[in-house]
Amino acid sequence: MTKITNDLFLRACKGKSVERTPIWIMRQAGRYLPEYRAVRKKSNFITMCKTPELASEVTIQPVDLIGVDAAIIFSDILVIPEAMGMKLEMIESKGPKLYDPIRKASDIDKLKTIDAVKDLKYVLDAVSMTKRELNGRVPLIGFAGSPWTLMTYMVEGGGSKSFSEIKKFIYNQPEAAHKLLDKIADAVAEYLSAKIEAGANALQIFDTWGGLLSPADFEEFSLSYIEKIISQIKRKDEPVIVFAKGVHYKLNKLAECGADVIGLDWTMDIGKVRSKIGKKVALQGNLDPTVLYGSEEKIRTEAVNVLKSFGKHKGHIFNLGHGILPDVSPAKAKFLVDVIKEESRKFH
């Protein structure tokens, strides 16, 4: 195993001492980079996910170009529903479409139990290839969607504005919903274990749609399955990060789900959250992604505000509070990374 040269990210995830705060950016391998768009132009999104050389190339781009302290494998959360047997299509400027959405118990029986090594070999190959290419420069993060978030896509048949189908499903067929969540949780745990086996140094679970739920429903339909996954993942010391967007109302419970790190969106005051949930977990976040539309002065001020709010404690990984926006200038993203590398030394 290659030793990781820059292991700041891994140390911060475990609440250990660091010389400065590590930084990575959600969606850092993405459309804001001209180098990414050049690859994307010759291919399409799903082909990029399924071609280890291309996935690996765009995964490493932000490490070289922006100087982040961790890479995250280029992929999509919907590879799981696809591996379970649903037909997936990415429709240009409209988003993902899953054909024949799940609407009743019998639809669930048709879904396959996945064998990650076989059904998602292309992701695992991308992970191993990227690890070789990175050659220990920075750690590599693997990721998956939470069962609740994946189920939302599988029932809606894609994205949604009103989320009426998924809400009808959980309120009118709660048993079927739990059966499906259980099946997805098993698939995600198997998949994330295989990513660790393939060389991932850390994992992030995205609960993009957790914030749609009322506090009680979040515990029942999302959090319990995140806990299940974390308890099932086969890992040694690899940290698990949970990013549950909009879930401001269950931070104490989230901090007890077994994750090493909780990711915060930009609507929370990271210092207040730290005081509230204490040292149980490390925190990741949480600069408003739109601040990167501002001037360098504005970016520096707001980035330092996040560092100050967290204060001189251990266990902070700097990130945006949501994915980087496609029309942000790469120079601004690099400026942010440089600011954090420089300014955060004062806090350690």
Place this chain on the structure above:
Amino acid sequence: MTKITNDLFLRACKGKSVERTPIWIMRQAGRYLPEYRAVRKKSNFITMCKTPELASEVTIQPVDLIGVDAAIIFSDILVIPEAMGMKLEMIESKGPKLYDPIRKASDIDKLKTIDAVKDLKYVLDAVSMTKRELNGRVPLIGFAGSPWTLMTYMVEGGGSKSFSEIKKFIYNQPEAAHKLLDKIADAVAEYLSAKIEAGANALQIFDTWGGLLSPADFEEFSLSYIEKIISQIKRKDEPVIVFAKGVHYKLNKLAECGADVIGLDWTMDIGKVRSKIGKKVALQGNLDPTVLYGSEEKIRTEAVNVLKSFGKHKGHIFNLGHGILPDVSPAKAKFLVDVIKEESRKFH
């Protein structure tokens, strides 16, 4: 002046004793009602807003059909930008469009200072007509968008997914942004004062997009202008409600903005919010609107959970945590109203 027969809503807004918890529903005059769709079929949305007879008819429908304890005048928050000189169009199944969006300081100078009695006569006529028709059965609520929410539409030119234009505007041209917010705040205060003059018994300010902002930005770009409006409105005893969706992080500050009532979205635990901000204001909310997709049993359980969470205190107005969804059955909405009328007696 006609005396209000059912004044439960007004008493609850002021934290006074009531025999049972009053209920009204955001977007209660809306598409889920076949009687509304029948009016809408013969007209279009903007014409309905501008024709007092039609606006009045759909405003009163939910009082007759669902049995709510307050009516809210049928209108749209974008009548203000239109009165200020922007061209407004409602595009079927796409949403509102404001032509020639504001992008620089000189665009702001072109906006008119409104004279509500002249420029928004049709809304005021709808208010007076509805008051006559209601004949004191229940109070009538007037409303407006917050300056931040209105500015978002005026700069984006309509709805948005990424909100990149408005964020670029506030970060790169903060002076222009404050100038525009100030101008909108004056218009909204003038408009709401005129609504009171025309007979509105209460006012609600909708800050639909407040939750897009980080906590510090919310104070600077939204809350301060809500405060300004409330201090400027000419009113006697008419309560003001502020509903700031997603603003879970500034509830204490919100409670000090001068409003009598704070509306909560469904992601907050209303009992916890009450303990946190005390008796400074009454609270409105906050059942998850998608619960109305569930069975009667589910609706009863969740509605009673909200009542229990608030507990045996004064100052609760029951509502959904966001607008009622267009594909909800009217029978379910009526069932909810009946459940609250019956079950809430135990809490008073």
